[in-house]
Amino acid sequence: MLRLVLAAPELQYVDKLSRYLRESEPRWRIATFTQEIALLRHLEERPEPELLLLHSSFIRELRAKADMGRWGDRIVALAEAEGEGEGAPEIAAYQPLSRIRAELTAFARGGKEKGGGSIEGASLLTVFSASGGCGKTALALNIARLAGERGKRVFYLNLEALNASDVLWRGGEPDSLSRLLYAMRARPDRGAEEWGRLRRNDERLRFDYLDAPDHPGERLAMSAEQLRELVAAIRSHGKYDLIVADPDCGCGDWHLELLNASDRVAWIVLDDVLSMRKTEKLVRHWRDKLPADRGHTAFVVNKYSGAMRNGWRLPGGEPAGRLPYIPQWKTVNDPEQWLASPVFGGAVDKLLDEWGFANSGAGSVGGAGRW
Template sequence: MKRVVLAASEREYAAKLAEYLREEEPGWDIAAYTHASALRRELFEDRSVELLIGQPSLLYETADAIDKAGKILALVEERGTSGGPWQEVIQFQPLPAILSAIRDGLGTVSASPPPDCQVLTLFSSSGGAGKSTVALNLIRQAGERGLRTFYLNLEALNATSLLFGKGEPDSLSRLLYALQTHPEQGDALLNRLCRHQPYLRTDYLDAPDHPGERLALTPELTEMLLEKIRSTGKYDLIVIDPDSGAGEWYRKLLEASDRIVWLLLDDTQMLMKNEKLLRYWQGQMEKDEIVHKLIFAVNKGNVGGLVNHWSLSGGSPPSILPYVPQWKAIDQPGRLLASPAFSGAVDRLMDRLALGGNVPDSGRKREERHGIQRTHARGAV
């Protein structure tokens, strides 16, 4: 029996997490404490505590005793806020993600990517198709389905700081540099630079201010970056949001993707551009290598159907995502995730992608029960 001790001051949170751990890991001996005095007594007793997972406030209050634990995980709201030398785990996220971090702390997670970790790329022939909006809505709903997600924005210029904040704008640059010069440091650096957005329920890297490293990406570096994220074993879904383009690293990205949502508008010129770009990629790769991964999606579409003739092969009929006119003058970025009509269309798109879409109602209820959130909202992102 592995001895795991949980320390959290909120009684309801501690009870819910302890109950889940006992359900999922019957071979673990779980103890939960909400007060520092009781935690200290537990640690000083003659027991072998293999893992202590607790809020930083309780860890500091019991600093004279926590060295009795084999390993320590700090429960934090945001990465980098524990103030101590401990490995961190986000406190408010789906319970499966917390369990994954605990298993990692115990050294019971394989370093190889899980077979069901999928890479999903949002692609388009030109800008303005709404890739980032679709990507973020996909991520939000994937989290609601219990999937652990990582959002990777590879646009040369992007505005995702409106949602995520400024953070460390050189995060991606530092990681890419380390992968080329000191690959053995990649795991530790990724863990340190990775941040979590609780509303979207996703991990991510801060958006760079300058486009240099994206413009200088190579196929080899693109592959190294994706494999580094996959190899953490922490994610079920990696969502890639790149620029439109036809360079070599885009080809590598499409080859490495398990599914591709090819986004376009019901516009004559854009349809022609997409047709040309699709023919180009089919010439660069085996035709079936890209077509079987594709799902076309028309964004800002007419729910009554397409205005223009559909001529793209391999993905008809496309999914249609509705036009939301209120988004033209958005004053709170969180509203990009609050359209029922758009959310419903994204939900149907996820079913087509088989991203948790076959989970029965009972399973979804279980997933909802297995998500820990704050009892009060912090406001829209």
């Protein structure tokens, strides 16, 4: 259990963040404030909290009005811009709620150093679509391969109910995800050992992966909680800079959990009336359930032929990227064809540049063209 004090001047922000934290971390005890006087009274009268998550403006006010020595090593700044934390470690105020929760958890466990910086663990980039046949897996594999060529340590996480990626690698252990999920729940002490045994590496493509299952049951039965545990386990492993998630095009609870847990969502659409319509409906359905910050979701047109035939009614005003139509992919007899197109690879390289991936070092997801 964590005793947390959350204080920020904007009531709507405090309500949204505290509601999310209470729902996702039911054992946490959270006190919220939007006024400094009430915050000071609480700190003087109640048991001392283990962590204070304070908007940077509150830190300045408290330092002027109170002795901060009692709480100094427990304060984390909610900063709207880097360096606003008055020397306290910082969490960016406007980012996916799941990322704020993850960073708070790291602070609570003593896993994040003073003075800012990001939590240990990989960034999560999810390639998603509202309808099948959009080329989602081809894009996810190209992102994973090209990020690996840029020096990133990459894990490719296929979460499709019917996962055919085994045609790329042939062989392996088809029950690997089931075994991993079971170990994480039934024998947490053996989770790391099981992970080390089950993960595979493709030296050509420069990323790790899990073998594809023979049956769709484990994916169909996936819960939001299991998805959260799986992503957290991969992130905390410390081996990766980037996880590239490749789910199917469902709209269940775990799909929403995955998108909320992601630092970046590359949402693929086609210049096709059915693809556009399905995307519009799902965007409207999830409108208040996904992070509204600039930087979370990029809508990318795949199989682009040089001109849009359908009007653009999705967020952002225009596509965040356009990926070319590759005629040779109309009939694919070997999925390695997806990884051998210089034209497509160049377009993906451009997206990686726009999303803030340098050519070396640890990866971070950022940039423009976002929802």
